[in-house]
Amino acid sequence: MSTSKHDLFKTIAQAHPQLRKSERKVADYVLEHRAKIVQMRIVDLAAAADVSEPTVVRFCRALDFDGFQDFKLNLAQFVGTNTSYQQFRLDSRDSVEQFKEKIFDSTVGNLMRVKSDLDATNLEQAIAALAACKRLDCYGFGASAPICSDAQHKFFRLNISAAAYSDPHLQTMAAVTLKPGDVVIAVSQTGRTKDLLHTTELAMDAGATVIALCPSNTPLAEQVQIPLYIDLDEDKELNTLMSSRITQMVVIDVLAVGVTMKLGEETMIHLKTIKRSLKNLRTPAKRIK
Template sequence: MNSVNLLKSITEARHLLRKSEQKVADFVLAHPNDVIHMRIVDLATEAQVSEPTVVRFCRALNYDGFQDFKLTLAQGLASNTSFEQFSLNTRDTVFEFKQKIFDAMIGNLMSIKEQLDTSTLEAAINALAGAKRVEFYGFGASAPVCTDAEHKFHRLKVNAASYSDPHMQTISAVSLSKADVVVAISQTGRTKDLLHTVSLVRETGATVIALCPSNTPLAELADIDIHIDLEEDKDLSTLMSSRVLQLVVIDVLAVGVAIKMGPGVIDHLKTIKRSLRSLRQNDKRPPFRRADDLDRDV
């Protein structure tokens, strides 16, 4: 667990703690960088609690003691120090908002990497590798992710399709069988049209894999829910990193399926690469000639 997840866990568990332990939680959340340099007596003094209370706080979060807790916090902070969520300021220079966007993206990638459950990914990969047909559903910013996923899985010789139109999704949904898999992709997990088509998919017995936030209606409908939980500035809808994270998770699933299918698929990918060479421009282009050189030729 990195520091982002640790601090999030403290926030989520705070209401379950005793009042004295909540004082420790509040201090840690407000001063995480200071805590990693403190002794247990220092933290107890700053939080105005006893040392045993600090120990109980750590154990409530499933740590053996303060040193174990502090080590996890320090390791996380060391790798995530500069990767914080950003808020847009109209006075920002290009350099400043470029830095903010890239740092936020890197931070989100690191956070989701830690959050992704390996057993859930394995279940999704097994379902996809064994599917007769794979279809990707998504709307809005998730639609191009579905198109990209269709392309990736086609290259693996998987019978794949993507739909971002509600009518086509409905037709697809009622045409599925138990041997098929649908991957439903959503930044919110609450899009009504997507929930409707996924409900239709469930009636056919096909497997539903969802890429969406946890504790959402879509996650509850899915057989396999891959959580992508982000804390982003909701006013910056065009700058959200959810789409990039969805693309990375699709890459993980595609690589997993390729490995599952064995060496033959690697040979197939090499064949595709060779066949595409004729569609690319030859790098051996004539050297660039300036206008005055052309004038001398006339």
């Protein structure tokens, strides 16, 4: 099979003019509903594209696949690894269904990419530093600030003294009062924010360990002791980088779970105590008759 998984959708688009009219209907559906196809049976795709099952098979073979299952396998691999799948552009002509698909597809693709790219050694170092820390500060500006608040919440529940700062003056004052054994989590979508570079440098000068969630090959990634690279493909013209915050929050979850496991049974008992203490704050669930 000559088609490479790394240019699958480009191959479909290039082959589109040469396909039969009915096969083009399959191609159009596949291009607009990329993530769905992996979960579909051939009968589902045929019905959705309003063609026959043999037409779906002919479409797959026209692209030099052995059949629908071979095509679907390569599509699944492409979705999980190819960066062009993760990037998208919103169009003013997009329907709600179309931009919904694009946003979900982009987010899922970016999550899978970061999952495979995260360095296990750096993760282990970050978890070890957090588990041993006496104090945790979380620094971030703009859209990164809510991620820091989430991190504060996660680690506070683990009985770690944690605080989140999104003001440059407060960050500076906090950074210079850190001591060896303390940890900073710095979150940045660009890795180039001057104020964040300044406060993380102050934190390291004070003897703290800095963990950064940021893109690779950026000033922040190169400055800190433990970088956790989050390289995403997104529409840079959007005011909000959509899947950045979701991916960053998942990485925070990974760190929090890692610290919980490292701290052991005592922390698990502490979490159960917190859960019991919150019980009276919730309305009891209705029993299903």
